Amino acid sequence: MEHFGETFRQLRTYKGMTLKYVTQGITSVSLLSKFERNECELTFPNFNKLLQRINVTLNEFMYIHNQYTRDNFKEFVALLRQQYTQGNVEAIKNRLNQEIENSDDLIDSRLNIIMIKSILADLTGEPVDIGDIEYLTNYLWSVEYWHDYEITLYGNSLHILPVDSVILLSKEIFNKGHLYTRLLNYRRDMYGVIFNTIRICIKKGRFDDAQYFLNMINNSKPSEQFILEKMLCKFWHGILLISSGNHEEGINICNNFLSFLQITESHGNYTLHSNYLEETIKKHEQKTH
Known part of the structure; x- marks a missing residue:
């Protein structure tokens, strides 16, 4: 488990919890002690139960384990959003060149490059290759349930897709992401996608469709947290x-x-x-x- 034991021990001792208390009904004291010394691994179900025992979520644990930084993809997207808001085309182009130089045969590598090209296209009006558009569209339709990655990818790239594809995909967003709608950040990202869809519909003169998506948000009754x-x-x-x-x-x-x-x-x-x-x-x- 990538030497998670040392981080777990740090959190357990900060909370003043003993090995005996934490392991009760989950695993043995000796096994957890070895795990904290990075001498063995735990099954994920047991690891998750131990995190619950010390009242730490998996996201919190990973944030602490990664030295109080978000995972690479979230940092990557946060920086792109900042550069987009600032209109910093040169910085985004530099990031695109870096991603192309370091690209491999993995699916997410090509998708990340397409996402950067999409963000640039929104700022500069430069067209994105039709092959990239088809690759992105096929990927989005092939994934039955969207996770944080798919929501982020689509939200930053939907403006390069044909408007009819955008309307169909966005109408499915609550179905494709229904497993995570109770998660605050995930739901916020979903709303962001729908607002981008509204912008695209207005740009294309599809005002009835724009109103449909505005109604979709209102009918979901967002709480005061939003x-x-x-x-x-x-x-x-x-x-x-x-x-x-x-x-x-x-x-x-x-x-x-x-x-x-x-x-x-x-x-x-x-x-x-x-x-x-x-x-x-x-x-x-x-x-x-």
């Missing part, structure tokens, strides 16, 4: 109003959301959404003149 997502629903409602001709009401709703971002000092989000609002207003004015 305050940003609830506010984003208001913003996209405003964008849809502007697009359908209710110009003044839509702008007021969107500006209320932008004020919320200013108050919370969400500078990156403020820039992204204020720019999007300006572009929407310009498009509407061009249609009416």
Whole structure:
């Protein structure tokens, strides 16, 4: 188990729990003692029970074991999101070149490269190769239940897919991810995917489909823990109003959301959404003149 024993011993002793107490009804004292000295391994079910005994989740354990850093993929995505919000095209291109140089024959290697290309395409308008689009689409449909990886991959790449594929895949998102909808971060990522879908539908003039996905979020009744997502629903409602001709009401709703971002000092989000609002207003004015 990758020498997890030393980390487990650290957590157990921090909590003041003895070997005898922790192992009761799970395993032997001698076996856990050997595990903590990295002299043997434990079965996953027993390891999980021991973590529950010391009141530490598996995610917390891995975070501590990895020296208080997230796993490589989460760090990789977090950095890409930061660079995207900053509009740092050069940094994203450098990361793409690094991934290509270090690529192998594994599926996730190619998928990660496609995801970076997709993020670049959203900033620069450069097209993504049709072969990559087909590879991504086939992979997403082939996976029966999406995990965190698939949600993240799709959420950052859906804008390069044909709009009909996006609509079909996004309508399935709660089915493909239903095993994890009670997990806060996973559900937040799912909402993020649906908001991206709404943006794509509006861009393609599919306003009824955009409204469908907005209703999907509202009907899921997000709790107060999702305050940003609830506010984003208001913003996209405003964008849809502007697009359908209710110009003044839509702008007021969107500006209320932008004020919320200013108050919370969400500078990156403020820039992204204020720019999007300006572009929407310009498009509407061009249609009416």
